[in-house]
Amino acid sequence: MNTRTRSPQLILSLVLALALLATACAGTSEDDTAEADPTAAIEASEEPAASSSPSPTETPSPDDEATDADEEEAHDADDHAEDGQPDSDDHDDHDHDEDDPSHDHEGEELPEGETVEEVDNPQPRLAIADAEAGIVRILDLASEEILAEVQTTGPARLTETDGGRYLVASMYDDDEVAFIDGGAWGVDHGDHVHYYTANPEPVGQPVELASPAHVVVTDESVAIFADGDGRAALFDEADLQEGDIEEVDSVETGTPHHGVIADFGQTRIATVPHDDIDGGLPNAIGVADGDEVTQLAECPAMHGEHITSDGIVIACEDRIVDIDVTSTGAEARTINYPDTFAAERVWTLTAAHESDLIAAVNETGLLLLDTDGGEPTALELPADAVTMAPGPDDTAVLLTADGSVHLIDLAEGAITATAPAGPAVDLEDEDAIRPTIAVGDDRAYLTDPAAGTVLELATNDNFRVARTITVDGVPGSMLHLGDDPR
Incomplete structure (x- = not known):
């Protein structure tokens, strides 16, 4: 064998083979791939393009398509608030690696319902029961559109079910309970969440x-x-x-x-x-x-x-x-009860579902309790308490009779923010319809029954008024839907 003649040819063949192998494995451009393998460009053209649809909480414009990725990532969350849009978390906070069996959802069925769709992000909504009529309105917070008006026998008090999809509308004076599909919820898969929407509608017939x-x-x-x-x-x-x-x-x-x-x-x-x-x-x-x-x-x-x-x-x-x-x-x-609460009891306990950190109020005081141990903490309030609602991350939002709202950190046992929000509330007028509160991620919603409006307040910005939403009728009991279930 003539080794001096054949060795360079062998080396050249090995180099070409390695080059082709590297090109096939590496993330090259379509043009480079086509040059190495003519079939690669054909296969790539048959794959569907990745969705470029905006988040449901954003309003697309012609200029959006020309905005580069760096500028989109630089947008501050407050820009959404200024536009009257609530914040939303990106669904792709984890990698959907097709080779990772922990993310294999093949064969996974959608929840029941003809109109159920899986979406990329939370779709925040408000469920608002009319305080004077038998109507529960489902409001889309991105568009401010009333998605449905569910008829009930009379004014209802709303409660959210454990999975977050359904509402219980209880009508004390009308001896009836109705169940409603609110149409926005998430399912926690541990390391990620799947979000769904459906048309809001009544479920079955009311129960006597x-x-x-x-x-x-x-x-x-x-x-x-x-x-x-x-x-x-x-x-x-x-x-x-x-x-x-x-x-x-x-x-x-x-x-x-x-x-x-x-x-x-x-x-x-x-x-x-x-x-x-x-x-x-x-x-x-x-x-x-x-x-x-x-x-x-x-x-x-x-x-x-x-x-x-x-x-x-x-x-x-x-x-x-x-x-x-x-x-x-x-x-x-x-x-x-602490000594300061001895003269006036608490009537309602407020906390996130299954949380051990609880807030309660009497007429002039705030009680913070950790059921895992320790003595309850009592704080004075600047005015009589009106209503309170739980928020994310062991927080609560309280409305006092002077029209101020207060952000409570249950873990710290302190009021961390206070700001004027709505009109003063006359607690002596027992016939008056009082405001209600619902809380979502970085937002609190406060009804003004007399004005027929709902204020959206930025809880991450000292209760800045992000927008005022006009609703039909007299807003009463209210829930925030479509929260991240984690």
Whole structure:
């Protein structure tokens, strides 16, 4: 063999082979790839182009298409607020690696519903019940369009289900409960979230219940207590996707009263009516076994409850009762009010679902409580409290009678921002329709019933008024929909 002649040819062949292999593996341009492999350009042209649709919370313009990527990334979130658009998080906060089995969603079905679509980002909406008419309006926050007006028998109080998709509209004076698909929700997959929309619409037919009041949502069920006959009706949220509004169970206490029940599966916590209750407030809380409720703890004039990470907290006239629930039973402990709260109890407990950090108010004070331990903290308020709503990241937004709003950091136990927002509220006028609050990511929404408007306030910018939204009718009970479920 003539090695001097063949070695350069062999080396040249190896170099060409390696060059072709590197070109096929590397991320080259289409022109370079076509030069190395004529079929590559054909295959690339058959692949669909990546979507360049704007976020649903942005308004596209002809200039947007000419804006380069660097300028788009430099946009500040406040630009959306100035335009009256709420912020939204990018859905692609993780890599959809086709080779990574943890992101393999092949065969994954969409949630039930003819109009369900998966979208890239949260689609924030407001559900607003009219305070004087039987209408629940679903408002798209990006366009300010009323997507649906769901008819109800009368004015309703709204409660969100655990999955965030459905609303419970309870009508105390009309002895009825309706379920509504709000049409905007997210499903947490651990390292990422899938977002969905659907046409907002009623689910099934309304359910007759005698004066339905407290609605308690847990992982197990939606439990609605009917004050008129002391009966609690339980519904499975999963059934709502099928349009099925059948009760899955019930608890009959046998005595009309303003009560509550919370379903934890093997253990159910319920109020215990006393002999002379006459439709009023119960004085004890217990464990329900079928229709029999065995007293667990005293709770004079019980009113106000919140589901925590391991049970339920109940507000009483002279104390707070914290109940830890297990599959085999429950254990209660008493938390005493601070001295500054001794003269005036709390009636409502406010916190994010299953959070252990809770806020409550009496007429002039704010109570902050961590059920994991420690003594409750009492803070003075500049004016009487009107209403409060939970926000993300262990926060809450409080409205006081002077028209000011306050951002509360429950973890720090402090009010971190205060600003004037709406008109003063006359708490002596019991017939007046009071403002309500709903909170989303970096935004709080405050109704003005007299003006028929909703203020959008930037909670990340000292409650700057981002915009004023005009709604039909008289805005009453309100919920923010389409939140990131994480």
